[in-house]
Amino acid sequence: MNIPLIIVLLYIIVLFAISAYAKKLAKGSEGYLLAGRQLTTPLVAVSITGLAIGGASTIGVAEQAYNVGLAAGWYNVAWGAGAIAMGLLAAGKYRELHVTTVPEMFEKFYDVKGRAIAVASQITILLVTTSMQYLAGGAILASMLPSIFTLRTGMITSALVFIGITFVGGMWSSGLSNILNVALIYVGIGIATVITVTNQGGIGAIAAQVPQEVPYFHLVDGLGWMAIASWFAVMVTQCFSAQGVVQIACGAKDSKTARNGFIIGGLIMLPIGFLAALMGIAGKAMFPSMSATLALPQMIMSLNPYIAGVTLAALWAADVSTAGSLLLGSATLFSQDIYKRFLNPGCEDKKLTKVTKIAVIILGALTFGLALTVSGIVKTLLIGLSLTTAFTVVFLFTTFFPSMARKNSAFYTTLVGILVLVLWQFVPAIRVFPHVIYLEWITCVVTFLGVPLFDSKRIHDRAGTEIVNL
Incomplete structure (x- = not known):
């Protein structure tokens, strides 16, 4: 009996059950796109945390830590700093504007051509970023369940889940499912890290086994302040204006809720990067000659099958939580800033919701195709942002x-x-x-x-x- 596979299948079933419930709440286009602007502080917090903690923040950090050490964990701290800055300075402002997208704000204060160039840029960023989540999701399933999934079938499974839960419940689905996702991420990665470090004899024993020429347990030296500062610059910048982030702020009940939710969400993000980094270092100690990509899955699957299954589901949940928000953001840009603004300005609310759902499917298929054909997405992610x-x-x-x-x-x-x-x-x-x-x-x-x-x-x-x- 394949316990990890059963746990992942149960997770998928629960996700679709949550989406079915969310569908009842998502009434009208505003209910679908912005949860009726009724997201509470906890839902805002888990939504921004779920958006942030994706494949790059877990698998990506662990793989980098395999080579450079704890310094890789600053990636998530940079994300958290961006969310906190957004909460302190901008989240409430966006909520007060009563807009749905960043390009809409551009036209409200500026002009149509400002909106047009903004939507073209924003949707390009979101499509590329979403395609990265398919790659990461497929890689997680294929590397940890190689007897069940290839990279392609893992990507197909990931795409079906990403598109399916977003199609059914929109922002409500994203917000409610992120309660499960964030809890699963912290429980799975937290328990797996503690057990892995304990099984290897503790931090001291791991430190003695990794190459001494690399400062694995120094918080900065593995990367240097310049690289870490660049992460902070990029993440703080994108938190103020990326559609996926802004849409969460616009979905809050009021400006105070938006502000508090982002600050709490930013604080929640801070430790997960260093937990993932510890996993990467432990992988280096256990499998010193293996590639970073293969070492982490190999280490996780060597754990108790129940712990391995929960950790696998947690890593995949990180992709699900991020991909859903990104896909909804790109569909929102199409329906609000292209279809409603330029193609059919007088469309009824019911039709707009239908168009958005169709956009979820079409853009989901487009990003899946992009993930199959484009290489080097991970390398260009920070540049794109x-x-x-x-x-x-x-x-x-x-x-x-x-x-x-x-x-x-x-x-x-x-x-x-x-x-x-x-x-x-x-x-x-x-x-x-x-x-x-x-x-x-x-x-x-x-x-x-x-x-x-x-x-x-x-x-x-x-x-x-x-x-x-x-």
């Missing part, structure tokens, strides 16, 4: 320094952000910083401040009044 710098700059100026904004500010700032990212990829000579995020911030801020030199038309507030003073 750097594109959110333009959106963050626009949001911060619009919210805190609106007198500096002009009608063309959003469009040109986003356009420059795209051009910088393209040049960074194809013109090595401009790589004067350790990461593209720093160049993005400099050029986007300079562009935003430079637009008033040729554009005198100020933006308007929500009441239609021209903004003159701070």
